[in-house]
Amino acid sequence: MKTPVTVLGLGAMGTALARAFLAAGHPTTVWNRTPGRSPELDALGATRAATAADAAAASPLVVVCLLVDATVRTALDGLDLTGRTVVNLTNSTPEQSRATAERLASAGASYLDGGIMAVPPMIGTPGAFIFYSGPQDVFEQHRPALEVLARPAYVGTDPGLAALYDIALLSGMYGLFGGAQHALALITSANIPAADFTQQFLLPWLTAMLTSIPNMARQLDNGPVDTADSNLAMQSAAYENLVTTAQKQGVDPSLLTPMGELLRRAVAAGHEDEGLSALVGLLRTAG
Incomplete structure (x- = not known):
């Protein structure tokens, strides 16, 4: 008999989680604040609970996937969760998770806290993974059930670590998307087809540039090299052309200006001969 599981929250992601548990043979109880959400789960064998309390009582493993931290508090506060393991997969900050x-x-x-690195259609596929943090023995106890959702990546006993890893990867993603969106705004401002530009030039360029990230990471761990191929003094001097071109093309440069300011700060702080990894230290001392 596979571990009975409860899923609280049947948005797109919660529904995908419940579907994966059902497909793997786990008796699955579901609850949503709006009754009747995702009726297809009924045909797959899910049991619907009338209240969050009934749902939590139904299973030793309770997986929570709600909109924000405040809805988690509303759903769980006051419930008797004695002997239950709660796995919170709601996007949150490290402080909220703790x-x-x-x-x-x-x-x-x-x-256990978790950070889902996937969109709903990826749940249950090899491309998805989920960060987990909290007591390692609790994670190991429930690993077989959690593995049906996505590849589990346990990152430490501090319950805030899964959220930190999650937010770090999302930050990298949005930064990448922001740069791509600015590039497409520039190109389309001259009536150049976006799809052809993306396939021929933008994707190959970004893919090639991503290979420099491991070198940045090594320099953060081991210290900067004496000189950089593209030092910050050169990059800072040339960066103004990016902002000026955006303005001339009628494109809002707000995605670009923070990096230009950071480059100028780095040069002023004496990092002119170093590479982009030097900016990380400046970001960590920004507050």
């Missing part, structure tokens, strides 16, 4: 862990410990639950 606070949830403290509240649920008071409610008698074991707690």
Whole structure:
């Protein structure tokens, strides 16, 4: 008999999680604040609970996937979770995750926090993975059930670490998308077809540039090299052309200006002969 599982929250992601559990043979109870959401789960064998309390009581493993941290508090506060393991896969900050862990410990639950690195159609496929943090023995106990959702990546006992890893990867993604969107705004401002430009030039260029990231990481771990092929002094001097061109083309440069300011700060702080990895230290001291 596979571990019975409860899924709280049947948005697109929660529905995908419940579907994966059902496909793997786990008895699955579902609950959503709006009754009747995702009726296709009924045909797959899901049991619907009338209340969050009934749903949590139905299974030793309770997976939460709601909109934001506030909805997690609303759904879980006041429930008797004694002996349950709660896995919170709601997007949150590290501080919110730690606070949830403290509240649920008071409610008698074991707690794992998670960060889903996938979109709903990827759940249950090899391309998806989920960060987990919290007590390692609790993670290992429930690993077989969690593996049906996505490749599990356990990152440490601090319950805030999964959220930190999640936010770090999302930050990298949005930065990449922001740069691509600015490039497409420039190209389309001259009535150049976006699809051809993307396939011929933008994707190959970004793919080639991504190969420099491991070198940045090595320099952060081991210290910067004496000189860089493209030092910050040169990059800072040339960067103004990016902003000027955007303005001349009628494109908002707001995605570009923060990097230009950071480059100028780095040069002023004496990092003119270093590479882009030097900017990380400046970001960490920005506050």
